[in-house]
Amino acid sequence: MKKAIFSALIFQFCWFHKLFAQTGSPDFMRSVGKIYVVVAVIVTVFIGIVLFLIYLDRRLTKLENQIIEHDQNDN
Amino acid sequence: MKKNWWKILGVLLLLYVLTVGMLIPLKPGIVEVIPGSVRTGDQIDLKVLGYNSFYSLAKKPIRAWLKLDDDRALQASDVKVTSDRQLAIRFDIPDYLPINTKVQDFALVLDSDADGPSILPSAVFVTQDSIDPEMGLQVWKNSPIDQLTSKNILTFPFRNILSETIRNTYFHVSLWLSMMIIFIGSVGTSIGYLRTNNLDFDRKAKALTVAGFLFGLLGLTTGAIWANYTWGQPWSNDVKQITTAIALLIYGAYFILRSAFEDEEQKARISAIYNIFAFVTLIPLLYVIPRMTDSLHPGAGGNPAFGSQDLDSTMRMIFYPAVIGWALIGLWMAQLLYRVDRIRAKLLDLH
Amino acid sequence: MGILRETGWLLQKEFLLEWRNKFALSGILLYVFSTIFIVYLAFFNVDPRTWNALFWIIVLFAAVNAAVKSFAQENSQRQLYYYTLVNPIAVILSKILYNIGLLFLISLLTWLGFGFVADNPVKDPGQFVLVIFLGSLGFAIAFTFISAISAKANNNATLMAIMSFPVIIPVLLTLIKLSANALRILQDTDIGTDITVLVSINMMLLGMALLLYPFLWRG
Numbered sequence: 001m002k003k004a005i006f007s008a009l010i011f012q013f014c015w016f017h018k019l020f021a022q023t024g025s026p027d028f029m030r031s032v033g034k035i036y037v038v039v040a041v042i043v044t045v046f047i048g049i050v051l052f053l054i055y056l057d058r059r060l061t062k063l064e065n066q067i068i069e070h071d072q073n074d075n
Numbered sequence: 076m077k078k079n080w081w082k083i084l085g086v087l088l089l090l091y092v093l094t095v096g097m098l099i100p101l102k103p104g105i106v107e108v109i110p111g112s113v114r115t116g117d118q119i120d121l122k123v124l125g126y127n128s129f130y131s132l133a134k135k136p137i138r139a140w141l142k143l144d145d146d147r148a149l150q151a152s153d154v155k156v157t158s159d160r161q162l163a164i165r166f167d168i169p170d171y172l173p174i175n176t177k178v179q180d181f182a183l184v185l186d187s188d189a190d191g192p193s194i195l196p197s198a199v200f201v202t203q204d205s206i207d208p209e210m211g212l213q214v215w216k217n218s219p220i221d222q223l224t225s226k227n228i229l230t231f232p233f234r235n236i237l238s239e240t241i242r243n244t245y246f247h248v249s250l251w252l253s254m255m256i257i258f259i260g261s262v263g264t265s266i267g268y269l270r271t272n273n274l275d276f277d278r279k280a281k282a283l284t285v286a287g288f289l290f291g292l293l294g295l296t297t298g299a300i301w302a303n304y305t306w307g308q309p310w311s312n313d314v315k316q317i318t319t320a321i322a323l324l325i326y327g328a329y330f331i332l333r334s335a336f337e338d339e340e341q342k343a344r345i346s347a348i349y350n351i352f353a354f355v356t357l358i359p360l361l362y363v364i365p366r367m368t369d370s371l372h373p374g375a376g377g378n379p380a381f382g383s384q385d386l387d388s389t390m391r392m393i394f395y396p397a398v399i400g401w402a403l404i405g406l407w408m409a410q411l412l413y414r415v416d417r418i419r420a421k422l423l424d425l426h
Numbered sequence: 427m428g429i430l431r432e433t434g435w436l437l438q439k440e441f442l443l444e445w446r447n448k449f450a451l452s453g454i455l456l457y458v459f460s461t462i463f464i465v466y467l468a469f470f471n472v473d474p475r476t477w478n479a480l481f482w483i484i485v486l487f488a489a490v491n492a493a494v495k496s497f498a499q500e501n502s503q504r505q506l507y508y509y510t511l512v513n514p515i516a517v518i519l520s521k522i523l524y525n526i527g528l529l530f531l532i533s534l535l536t537w538l539g540f541g542f543v544a545d546n547p548v549k550d551p552g553q554f555v556l557v558i559f560l561g562s563l564g565f566a567i568a569f570t571f572i573s574a575i576s577a578k579a580n581n582n583a584t585l586m587a588i589m590s591f592p593v594i595i596p597v598l599l600t601l602i603k604l605s606a607n608a609l610r611i612l613q614d615t616d617i618g619t620d621i622t623v624l625v626s627i628n629m630m631l632l633g634m635a636l637l638l639y640p641f642l643w644r645g
Contacts, residue, residue, distance in 0.1 A: 029304055033101070033126060033239035037304045041246050041297040042093075048293040052408055059415050066422050269641050324592035331588060335579040345578050348638050349589060352571065355634050359596045359627045 085403025092397040096245040103128040103190035104233030108183055112200040116170045123162040130156045132189040139164045140220050141181040141199060150218035168201060173211035178202050184220055191226035232387055236305050245397040247297040250290050251315050253401035257287035262354045265347035277343035282412035284326055286405040291323045314364045318357060325353040432512045436520035458488045458536050466543040474547040474609050481540055482602055485533045492528055493569030494586045496521050497577035514643035515636055522570045529562035547609050554608040564597035564628045571635040574642055600624045
């Protein structure tokens with residue numbers, strides 16, 4: 001699972017890199033009034049929120065497993 | 076639904092911030108002027124590159140000045156519009172300047188009825204061949220900058236180094252303030268725990284800390300991205316960067332301290348004490364660091380960072396909702412964590 | 427008045443204990459001198475700016491090592507019984523006072539030792555002693571309180587270090603600036619403000635320590 005996420009991230013990064021290279025300009029981030037810096041910041045914040053969701057998801061999974069265990073003990 | 080109004084409010088505020096913060100255009104500005112340095116006595120043709128400008132739409136002729144100070148300016152003899160974003164401006168620089176410095180920087184001020192006024196500070200450096208302020212006063216033809224057109228459309232200020240990234244104020248700077256609000260909330264719940272010995276307070280404090288920690292991490296990474304493309308390096312000893320980094324160190328220690336205890340009561344009490352003690356030491360930092368950098372780096376005045384005085388009223392309209400919106404989202408995150416923790420405690424009781 | 431008398435009495439006890447197992451103090455001193463020697467061997471030529479930074483780093487680590495032991499002996503049952511008789515504020519106050527003395531001594535010796543092997547760039551000794559004193563005040567207050575917390579977590583030395591370093595940064599930054607002035611690396615006419623800032627940070631730390639220690643004590 002972790003490996004999958006990791007390789008997905010690596011892939012994503014390479015893809016971005018290619019995209020940047022395709023624009024042809026050596027200074028893609030500084031073009032159009034540096035608007036892509038704002039885009040990068042918003043994307044980072046979004047990634048942060050997704051990381052929080054993953055963290056919450058894992059905690060909830062643990063709780064669910066505990067409930068299942070608890071039910072099995074009762075029976 | 077009634078109970079959750081603040082979550083809806085947070086999301087709506089951020090939606091407002093995202094749309095309005097991205098849609099409002101920047102004020103027309105000047106990106107660069109070529110050549111950047113001239114000598115006295117020259118007749119110069121400046122090539123001006125504008126940003127968000129519509130020079131060809133101007134009905135009245137565009138006026139231009141080289142501004143020396145608040146009272147003294149030199150008007151252009153001719154302004155030619157090349158395209159919407161390009162101008163050719165002719166100035167006759169006098170043989171002597173009314174000042175006694177060798178090199179003097181002039182700001183370029185433009186005024187067009189389509190775009191309103193725009194300014195580029197230190198646009199042109201004039202080198203004097205010989206210094207004679209007396210002669211300078213005689214040949215100086217002063218033409219004060221007046222009757223500037225005023226435009227009443229919503230725009231964000233144009234700053235040369237920042238340009239569009241000024242919008243990051245809403246997605247990055249506001250994160251820092253909301254992080255502080257969340258940490259203050261966490262200290263508040265820690266105090267609440269010490270007063271009541273109710274473990275719920277401890278769970279709230281921990282949940283708020285996690286949310287604040289995430290905001291701090293995001294603030295640092297987004298700050299590094301922004302600083303890299305504006306200040307030229309990802310880390311520049313800025314007060315907010317340093318306080319955030321230290322806050323992260325403190326709360327990292329807080330999490331490790333919590334993991335050192337088995338007993339819930341003891342964990343809650345001691346981590347609450349550390350939380351309060353450590354947070355209080357953050358406050359003098361806000362005062363100490365600016366003093367440090369001011370004294371060690373005398374050139375800090377040229378730093379293009381901006382403080383509260385640079386937030387104009389349009390930006391305030393979006394900045395404050397952004398702070399509240401992010402803080403509410405952080406609170407929501409913390410509440411989810413808190414509820415998970417409470418359910419976990421209930422389950423442990425059942426076993 | 428009770429608190430003051432108790433503090434005095436506890437302070438006496440601290441000195442007596444220290445005197446009885448001398449290896450604790452001599453251990454710290456040996457630590458300081460070996461650090462100084464290593465630093466000297468690594469640098470050989472220490473310019474004033476580096477001297478300033480290294481001096482405070484040596485003092486910082488020595489202070490952490492000295493303060494971590496503050497509550498080490500308090501774990502035994504006998505000591506706990508002993509302490510139920512006195513006011514918690516007197517306990518923390520006596521430890522802080524003792525550590526102020528200890529750290530002041532350590533920093534003076536560091537100055538002596540470092541000055542001996544790697545030159546003495548201090549141009550204004552009076553101001554430097556004042557800075558050292560204010561520094562040991564801040565270090566003693568913060569580290570004593572943090573060591574009281576880490577004592578609850580079985581005297582974990584790593585925990586002590588990671589908890590105290592972020593807390594001491596405002597004090598350390600002001601100290602480095604003040605001592606840079608005493609070394610004449612930087613000329614500042616506004617030195618009084620910095621001293622006021624340092625004193626008020628110290629007072630604030632002391633206030634927080636006295637306010638929070640009773641809660642720590644209750645367990």
